[in-house]
Amino acid sequence: MRILDRLVAWTFLRSFLLFIFAAPPLLILGDLTENLDDYLDRGIALTDIAVAYFYQLPQFIQWSFPIAGLIAAVFTVHNMTRHRELVAAKAGGISFHRIVLPLVVLGVMLTVVALGLTEIVPKGNRIAAQILRDEDPMRSWRSDFVYQSENGLIWQVDRLTAGDGSMSNIIIERPPTASVSGLHVIADAAMWNPRDGWTLRHGFFRT
Numbered sequence: 397m398r399i400l401d402r403l404v405a406w407t408f409l410r411s412f413l414l415f416i417f418a419a420p421p422l423l424i425l426g427d428l429t430e431n432l433d434d435y436l437d438r439g440i441a442l443t444d445i446a447v448a449y450f451y452q453l454p455q456f457i458q459w460s461f462p463i464a465g466l467i468a469a470v471f472t473v474h475n476m477t478r479h480r481e482l483v484a485a486k487a488g489g490i491s492f493h494r495i496v497l498p499l500v501v502l503g504v505m506l507t508v509v510a511l512g513l514t515e516i517v518p519k520g521n522r523i524a525a526q527i528l529r530d531e532d533p534m535r536s537w538r539s540d541f542v543y544q545s546e547n548g549l550i551w552q553v554d555r556l557t558a559g560d561g562s563m564s565n566i567i568i569e570r571p572p573t574a575s576v577s578g579l580h581v582i583a584d585a586a587m588w589n590p591r592d593g594w595t596l597r598h599g600f601f602r603t
Contacts, residue, residue: 408499431550461513469503561588561589567580580603
């Protein structure tokens with residue numbers, strides 16, 4: 397590796413690491429400011445909140461990677477321009493693309509590191525959610541969604557709970573076609589039965 401390559405790489409890594417270590421505390425502070433009252437209302441101790449944010453740290457670091465890389469690259473080129481190192485390198489017959497080649501190599505390496513963090517982030521977030529008593533990422537319910545079945549029915553559901561096989565505030569529609577009349581169903585609730593399927597309750601049916 398040339399001395400110039402080491403200079404470019406070190407200048408980039410210095411700025412990158414500085415931002416990587418500086419950004420997560422700011423992200424944590426912003427999230428804590430927004431949610432602290434909610435955490436305290438749940439009776440969560442401050443030490444538990446700190447532990448939860450520790451487990452979320454990989455996520456905050458991962459969020460910082462793109463902007464940290466951009467800022468580090470800009471500062472690296474800017475500093476080399478200000479100190480006329482780019483001019484000296486070009487005068488020595490080295491092209492600009494060759495000068496910034498270490499930035500490309502480091503970018504690829506940091507991309508691999510960021511992909512590695514994607515294996516850690518879900519596990520940390522799951523533990524943090526349990527500590528903060530948030531909803532489980534593997535929850536067994538969905539809310540406010542629209543689904544189109546294979547037979548063309550459009551389901552609009554306020555809440556679906558897989559645990560007890562129930563739905564609430566359901567609207568079912570089928571647009572009219574040349575061969576099939578339109579359909580409009582509204583029900584307050586529905587229960588699932590393996591033998592009969594969904595049974596709607598307290599609603600009306602209109603064609």
